Amino acid sequence: MPIGPNSAGSLPTGPARSGTGRSGPTLGESGEFALIARIVADLPPSAEVVLGPGDDAAALAIEPPVLTSVDVLVEGVHFRRDWSSAADVGRKAVAVNVADIEAMGGRAVAVVVGLSAPADLPLAWALELADGIRSEGERAGVTLVGGDVTGARDVTISVTVLGGLDGGPLIRRSGAGSDQVVALTGRTGWAAAGMAVLQRGFRSPRAVVEAQRVPEVPYGQGRVAAEAGATAMIDVSDGLLADLGHVARASGVMVELDLSAFPVPDVLRAVAAATGKDPYALLLTGGEDHALAACFSSADQVPDGWRVVGRTRQIGEDEEPGVLVDGAPWKGAAGWDHFGGGR
Amino acid sequence: MPIGPNSAGSLPTGPARSGTGRSGPTLGESGEFALIARIVADLPPSAEVVLGPGDDAAALAIEPPVLTSVDVLVEGVHFRRDWSSAADVGRKAVAVNVADIEAMGGRAVAVVVGLSAPADLPLAWALELADGIRSEGERAGVTLVGGDVTGARDVTISVTVLGGLDGGPLIRRSGAGSDQVVALTGRTGWAAAGMAVLQRGFRSPRAVVEAQRVPEVPYGQGRVAAEAGATAMIDVSDGLLADLGHVARASGVMVELDLSAFPVPDVLRAVAAATGKDPYALLLTGGEDHALAACFSSADQVPDGWRVVGRTRQIGEDEEPGVLVDGAPWKGAAGWDHFGGGR
Structure with a gap:
């Protein structure tokens, strides 16, 4: 959902912030569609996911009230690529959001993820991030059901979690x-x-x-x-x-x-x-x-x-x-x- | 939810990308809590909002299936501060997300917003952004129910929308x-x-x-x-x-x-x-x-x-x-x- 064809050409390129090797393709070389296709491949089935990624919106079988919360993780503010692996960042992004649902007495069901990254981000890093999101999701019982990938100078990951109470009380x-x-x-x-x-x-x-x-x-x-x-x-x-x-x-x-x-x-x-x-x-x-x-x-x-x-x-x-x-x-x-x- | 007290001191300061005047306080001077307090003040009531902003998560009365989608808008990629007002950016961020719910045959109910911005962003810009989110929300019938504000070099706005079908069919x-x-x-x-x-x-x-x-x-x-x-x-x-x-x-x-x-x-x-x-x-x-x-x-x-x-x-x-x-x-x-x- 970017502003036009020309903006792709002017996609910002991030500074080299880490010692990550540049072997392998970058996000810019492989393209957002390739990344999304690989992220959503072989997603584990969930009875609560009526419709997963790939359409305009996902659909979830959550009984009301539906709980939701968002957290944003920014490179250089919330994580450093030389301190944390991509998988760690993905796991953390999920964990901090699920904790917000726990704090209401709820059970997290699904997450949607917005990823902004420079075009020269190694594709391997983005894929490992997705693996981290998925593996922490399995621990927490949540499924990745949607996302948006876009260009930016900093790597920014916004995770929105959705959950429910299963008939239990809402704790404020x-x-x-x-x-x-x-x-x-x-x-x-x-x-x-x-x-x-x-x-x-x-x-x-x-x-x-x-x-x-x-x-x-x-x-x-x-x-x-x-x-x-x-x-x-x-x-x-x-x-x-x-x-x-x-x-x-x-x-x-x-x-x-x-x-x-x-x-x-x-x-x-x-x-x-x-x-x-x-x-x-x-x-x-x-x-x-x-x-x-x-x-x-x-x-x-x-x-x-x-x-x-x-x-x-x-x-x-x-x-x-x-x-x-x-x-x-x-x-x-x-x-x-x-x-x-x-x- | 940042990595530690010291990271606040090292919050990145964005380059001057627009002719925005520097009169008035910045986001860094007023602080994220002040911004959040002003954004959520006097939010219009909605029968579908069981619990609005201010707790760990919001709670919404949406019958399943619950529809959700995320879009990320990045300064310099999706908008320019010298081309669009903050209110325009806020309105656009809501509109593009609600369109995804429309495309499933659904009705959008609420949005949560993640805002990343440099500390020197004028507070007035952030507040006008919030006004735009709110005014387009009123047009579309959606309420802002939660958010996260964090530091970054670029202004990045991630909006996640939640909606429902009201018993109607899901169109894929x-x-x-x-x-x-x-x-x-x-x-x-x-x-x-x-x-x-x-x-x-x-x-x-x-x-x-x-x-x-x-x-x-x-x-x-x-x-x-x-x-x-x-x-x-x-x-x-x-x-x-x-x-x-x-x-x-x-x-x-x-x-x-x-x-x-x-x-x-x-x-x-x-x-x-x-x-x-x-x-x-x-x-x-x-x-x-x-x-x-x-x-x-x-x-x-x-x-x-x-x-x-x-x-x-x-x-x-x-x-x-x-x-x-x-x-x-x-x-x-x-x-x-x-x-x-x-x-």
């Missing part, structure tokens, strides 16, 4: 009451630790570097929490304090975290020591691990695999909804804004 | 039989004519320039055609010959167009004369007007507002499915590939 950020327990499943601080070592030119500890490349999303736990009675839920993308801050403000409550509920994994302690960071800053403000945080009316509702990390309480006079750690505001950046602007 | 590209009529509603060649004059530095004729900036999608006609018995349908995004070629190959038929069914509008004749183009090349190969083309079993099924432009027939021996114009292959580019590669 705004449902937390006071005197409830706050529980967590999944990891925090690992991806941030991975970023810290990658930024210093290291590739180890491997576990945190891999966590930065592809988050380990606790697939299925969103539904588990919803069925257990979660009153509010969020996916921890920006950092636990930032994301629980969203829950606190949407629900009009104070979230009180207990620092003792956050044992520091050895690998995070090691990274923190080597990089001069506070390990608790990693745990409380590190984003991109896509853990799930939820509130429950009582501790006995908290499902297996979740751990209680705090409580909610009513807002006192002269207080604003927010998050306290051991009774006090956390000192340091509570999260961050994508453009570095004010919150 | 592959359903055309032989001895059927081929009909068209909407314009072809206008956007291509607009591009031709813009590329020569002109801003007139105004009608074609405006058609290039924002397509005039025949909203509602997809459903009309489906109810009238359309056997196959497509949205004309790449050019009529290219898109009917998709129908021909998917359906295994030959499409025979009658050139006499394509009267040349005066404005296209004038642009063709001034730019040295064949007016029929504009009509038959110009993309981006997002007309709808459909096949019907008989001419008396063709709805008001549609005109018959040809017929389908069985493939002969030694023939491949395709499109003929007055009985012969069209000489010239039948469409084009986004990366200039082979088809």
